[in-house]
Amino acid sequence: MSQNNEEEVLARIAKGLVYTETEAAFQAPQRRTDEIFEYNRTAPGEPDRRRALLEAIFGSVGERTVLLPPFHAGFGSKVHIGDDFFGNVNLTFVDDVEIRIGDGVMIAPSVTLTTTGHPVHPARRADFGRFSEPIVIEDKVWIGSNAVVLPGVRIGRGSVIGAGSVVSRDVPPMAVAVGTPARVLRAITDEDLKSRTAQA
Incomplete structure (x- = not known):
């Protein structure tokens, strides 16, 4: 594929338009599949x-990062993680475009962050037709x-x-969102500082 064609495909991807596996094949060198495989075989010690592997896999990674193996990513290189991140087992990044995660984010087991979906009509899914839009997770978010x-x-x-939720639309700051599709249940307030009877 020529450079002009690559730029045209990237422009369509950036607009959230449908593109195919063949059209996006030039991005294959950005995949970090071997490094992810190696990371998932590392010992706790x-x-x-x-x-070192996280720095080789991700587009950027902050300090004091904990990511429990196994995890999975389509690319890895399109994921950007801030400081003080905790990701539990079986975290999946479908990062055909960027996933940006802020500081102090906690993610529970078996969570999927997918930037990619597929057209409803089967004719548009030929050659794995798909569309991609970036995900942003701001600071101090907890995903169940x-x-x-x-x-x-x-x-x-x-x-x-909340655990088991499917988040299909933006969630405002300092809110609890639950359900399928996820909806804002309530705001997080200073009253929540008193929960679980913990002394701060």
Whole structure:
């Protein structure tokens, strides 16, 4: 594929338009599948090796990052993670375009962050036709187990996504969102500082 054709495909991807596997094949060198495979085979007592692999896999990665293996990513290189991140087991990044995660984010087991969907009509899914839109997860977000975050979603600072939720639209800052599709249940307020009877 010529450079002009590559630029045209990238422009369509950036607009959230449908593109195919063949059209996007030139991006294959950005995949970090071997490094992800190696990371998932590391022992708990190899923090330095894990850190080096995370730096090789992700587009950027902050300090004090914990990501429990196994995890999965289509590319890896299109994921950007801030400081003080905790990701539990079976985290999946479908990162055909960028996933940006802020500081202090916590993600529970078996969560999927997918930037990519497929057209409803089967004729448009030929050659794995798809569309992609970036995901943004702002600082201090907590995402519960088995949640799915869909293309184009932004989750606002400090928000909580309930376990099993499917997040198909933006979530404002400091909100609890639950359900399928996820809807804002309530705001997070200073009253929540008193929950679980913990002393701060």
